[in-house]
Amino acid sequence: MADAPTGDSKTSARPVRILALGGSTRTESSGGEALRIAAEGAQVAGAQVEILRGRSLIFPLYDAETAERDDAVRAMVEAVRRADGLIVVSPGYHGGISGLVKNALDYIEDLRGDSRPYLEGRAVGCVAVAHGWQAAITTLQQIRQVVHALRGWPTPFGAAINGSVVRLSDLTADDPITQQLHLVGQQVVEFARMRRAHGGAS
Numbered sequence: 001m002a003d004a005p006t007g008d009s010k011t012s013a014r015p016v017r018i019l020a021l022g023g024s025t026r027t028e029s030s031g032g033e034a035l036r037i038a039a040e041g042a043q044v045a046g047a048q049v050e051i052l053r054g055r056s057l058i059f060p061l062y063d064a065e066t067a068e069r070d071d072a073v074r075a076m077v078e079a080v081r082r083a084d085g086l087i088v089v090s091p092g093y094h095g096g097i098s099g100l101v102k103n104a105l106d107y108i109e110d111l112r113g114d115s116r117p118y119l120e121g122r123a124v125g126c127v128a129v130a131h132g133w134q135a136a137i138t139t140l141q142q143i144r145q146v147v148h149a150l151r152g153w154p155t156p157f158g159a160a161i162n163g164s165v166v167r168l169s170d171l172t173a174d175d176p177i178t179q180q181l182h183l184v185g186q187q188v189v190e191f192a193r194m195r196r197a198h199g200g201a202s
């Protein structure tokens with residue numbers, strides 16, 4: 001996604017950087033669409049957004065026995081390292097985060113030795129898409145728990161979407177779900193700006 005005009009010019013030379021990752025391996029992934037819309041919210045709020053969606057998250061299984069990383073994993077870890085905030089979207093698989101998304105998040109372990117370890121100082125907008133409310137909600141809770149464990153700050157507003165009652169690719173700009181996803185992206189940017197205003201690393 002291209003750089004957007006930003007409202008950050010008064011406070012810093014560079015825009016807030018947001019990494020949006022998630023979705024599923026399906027071409028028509030509804031989670032991928034939710035990711036796009038939440039990222040749009042961050043971009044409209046003035047952030048520079050990088051998207052790692054679906055199949056671009058097909059990484060080797062995280063293996064604690066080796067520090068070897070392929071280029072795609074290294075690129076994702078670098079993208080997390082430079083991000084001021086993240087958006088994470090997972091489908092609900094059997095009531096929880098999909099293996100694809102959790103495996104990608106496990107590689108954040110590679111940031112443990114950083115001066116800003118794991119997700120410290122970063123807000124994370126959390127979104128879950130499932131075929132029913134139960135898994136949408138339990139998956140959203142899981143994403144938030146993982147973000148907490150990684151020392152990140154789940155945004156106050158998270159989105160739990162039931163894909164059986166809405167088709168994300170058909171959403172209009174004024175649909176409440178579009179607005180909810182935009183709010184997730186906006187809150188990530190808002191937190192990054194607050195941190196910056198108070199002397200934080202972003």
Ligand SMILES: Cc1cc2nc3c(=O)[nH]c(=O)nc-3n(C[C@H](O)[C@H](O)[C@H](O)COP(=O)(O)O)c2cc1C
Pocket residue numbers: 023024025026028029030031032091092093094095096129130131132133134135136163
């Ligand atoms: C392996 C698998 C497990 C799933 N488990 C659940 C589930 O427990 N509850 C639910 O509501 N939907 C479940 N679903 C449906 C997905 O959450 C739903 O279709 C979601 O929108 C898929 O995301 P995608 O469109 O980004 O691929 C499952 C789908 C798959 C493929």
